[in-house]
Amino acid sequence: MSPNQHFDFVSGPPSAKTEKSDSAESNKCNSGKSTATLSEQSDKSKNCNNLECRDIHDSLDFDNAVQLTGYGLFHYRLVAVCALCLLNNGLQNGLAAYVFPAAQCDLHLTSAEIGYLNVAFLVGGVCSSFLWGAIADLIGRRRVLLYTLLISSACTLAGALQQHYIGLCVCRFFNGFLTGAAGSITFNYVSEFHAPQHRSKSVCYSGVFYTSAWLLLPVLSFLILPIPAARLGGVSAWRLFLAVVAVPECLAGVCLIFLPESPKYAAEKDRDKALRILSDMYAENRRCDAGEFPVKHLRAESTDIYDIEEAMDVVCVGKVKRLLGEMLTQIRKIFQRPLVYMTALISFIMFCNMFGYFGLGLWLPELFMRFEQFEERFPNKSASVQYLASMNFVKNATCVPEFNAKLFRTTLSIGVSSLLGNIVSGWLSGRLSLKVIPFVTMFVGGVSSGIIYWLNSAWQNLAVACIFQTVMATANITLGGVVVELFPTKVAGIALCLTLFVGRVSGMLSNLMFGLLMDKQAAIPIFTVSAMLLIGTVFCLFIPNSNAANKNASSARNKLTEVIRKQSISVAVIVAGNDKQIV
Known part of the structure; x- marks a missing residue:
């Protein structure tokens, strides 16, 4: 490698024309102009066809180039497909509470075997946490999503055909293994089609579709599971339920065939390919020809x-x-400076969040049922959580699924409140600092989880459950947006998967603690969750603002570039000296 080539690796082609173009571009586009000015120039370039007008943005970095594509039909199509991906993720995570009790008599399942089916799904997700993030950072987000969704759909259909517990357990393991990709990579994929100021907001709004699954599940259960097998030609209703759940998986995989790779990811590998993707986005959003895209060259963002x-x-x-x-x-990379601090911080906050979200959150419906059964047996009386936990209630032993109307309304109420929370957080995410929403939601979650111990009625449990689930779901989605915002593109996928891996491990530990202690010492798991969430709240204060993080990263890149340039000059002098000696 020649010295000039080494220099080009950092600064681009050495031609005088390119340097002049870059200098002119720097004077035009980077001399203190605001984002609003850039948008006005984008609108101007849209309405003029002469070459001089187009050359205003002839060479830009990715963030400014993607902003010029606008927001239109392409983004609506993108969000619709990603909505299916996240809807499927929510359905897979929540279907166990509805399907396996209905399949209990058909497959002669014991309570322990139902628990093993739940664990198989969680273990599959834990095993693949690192895998999908690393692969997505290497081969692309779209390919990982496409393959995992289609294969997961096949596994779901295979599970509907199983006649034995072991086969269903294997299918659930692979569902968890594959669903982990959609649960993490989708956020990277959808955010990287957006301008910097909209990325965190796009992740928060995408979380709405994950939460929507918790509204859809009870509705599907209410409509499908009570259907007798005689009306389905001898097929059990829970098998039809699984077949219906497989539909959005397959549909999302097919739709991804018609979407491009993430342009931000492509810019790290092949800037020409990224430019073609941005041109197509511009053409679809502006309803014009791709050749009219004013950016003709993408500059390297960093070294x-x-x-x-x-x-x-x-x-x-x-x-x-x-x-x-x-x-x-x-x-x-994510365990080396300067990223190791951010990795440890966000991972610990996610550990605290999912310790409550997938621990206490999954036990709230059980607690509600105990309140309901107590109030049916002892009207006009109240009971503490500790007293309810120690009571043994006889459950329905028939093979016909029963759906309590109050439980149906309760599940919908919690789902609606969580959905509204996601919408509000999406609206606020572009207006507040990165740390504000996680801090507030984690604090409210810690306080509300502690209050649960002193509840003495079903309606109080419902009110607190709505608050707790809403803030926990909002914090969980927002933390995903923090990862996407703060980590470099090349490691954002693996960083998000690491945080989810840590969160899933904490969820398994929390469930184990509740299973062992809820019937004996309910205060221990409840107050442990409250303490963990309040500790996580304190650590949210250390989340840096994206502007500060970008400024530090930019400073580090500039220093690195300067060092490499000096080394390049030194090498050039040495080579020139050697040439003289040879002559």
Whole structure:
């Protein structure tokens, strides 16, 4: 590699024309102009056809270029497909509470086996947490989503055909293994089609569709599961339920065929390909020809020391071995400075969040049922949570699923409140600092979870459950947006998967604690959740603002670039000296 080539690796082509163009662009677009000014220029470039007008944005970095594509039909189509991905993720995570009790008599399941089916799904998600993030950072977000959704749909249909508990357990494991991709990569995928100021907001609004699944599940259960097998030709209703759940999975996978790869990810690999994607987005949003896109060249956004190491370390190895090596490299990056601090901080906050969200949150319906049964047996009396936890209630032993109208309304109430919370957080995310929404929601969750211990009626439990589930779901989705906002594109996928991995482990630990102690010492798990959430609240104060993080990253990149340029000049002097000696 020649000195000039080394210099080009950092600063681009060395031609005088390009340098002049870049200098002119820097004077025009980067001399203190605001985002509003850039938008006005975008509108101006849309309405004029002469070459001079088009050349205003001839060369831009990705963030400014994606802003010029506007927001229109393409983004609506993108959000619709990602909505199906997240809806499927919510359905897979919540269907166990409805399907397995209905399948209990058909497959002769014991309570322990139903618990193992739930654990199989969670273990599958834990096992794949690192895998999908690393692969998505290496081969692209779209390909991972497409393949996992289609295969998961096949596994769901296979589960509907199982005649034995073991087969269903294997299918649930692979559902959890594959669903982990949609649960994490979708947020990266949808956010990377948006301008910087809209990325966090797009993640929060996307969470609405995940929450919508918790509204759809009780409705589907109410409509499908009570249907007798005789009306379905001898097929059990729970099998039809699983077949219906597989539909959005398959549909989302098929729709992804017609969407491009994330342009932000493509810009890291091939800027020409990214430019073509942005041109197509511009054409679809503006309803014009792709050739009218005013940006003709994407400038390199940054120079990363890891990129230089990878570029200098080119070896020929087997495809599988190379993939595993690159996965380990991606994981190693987020545990090195300066990202290790952010990795530890967000992972711990997610641990606290999901300790309550997937711990106490999954036990609230059981607690509501105990209040209902107590009030039916002892009208006009009240009971504490500790007293209800110690009571043994006889459950329905028939094989006909029963749907309590009050439980149906309760589930819908919690789902609606969570949905509204996601919508409000999406509206606020573009107006508040990154740390505000996680801090407020985690604090409210910690206080409301502690209050649960002193409840003495079903309506009080419902009110607190709505508050708790709303703030926990909002905090969970918002933390995903924080990861997407603060981590570099090349490691954002693996970083998000790491935080979800830590969260799923905490959810399993919390469920284990509730299962062992809820019937004996209910105060211990309830107040442990409250304490964990309040501790997580304190750590939310240390979440940096995206502007500060970007400023620090920019400063580090500038220093690195300057060092490399100096090294390039030194190499050029040495080479020139050697040339003179040879002559």
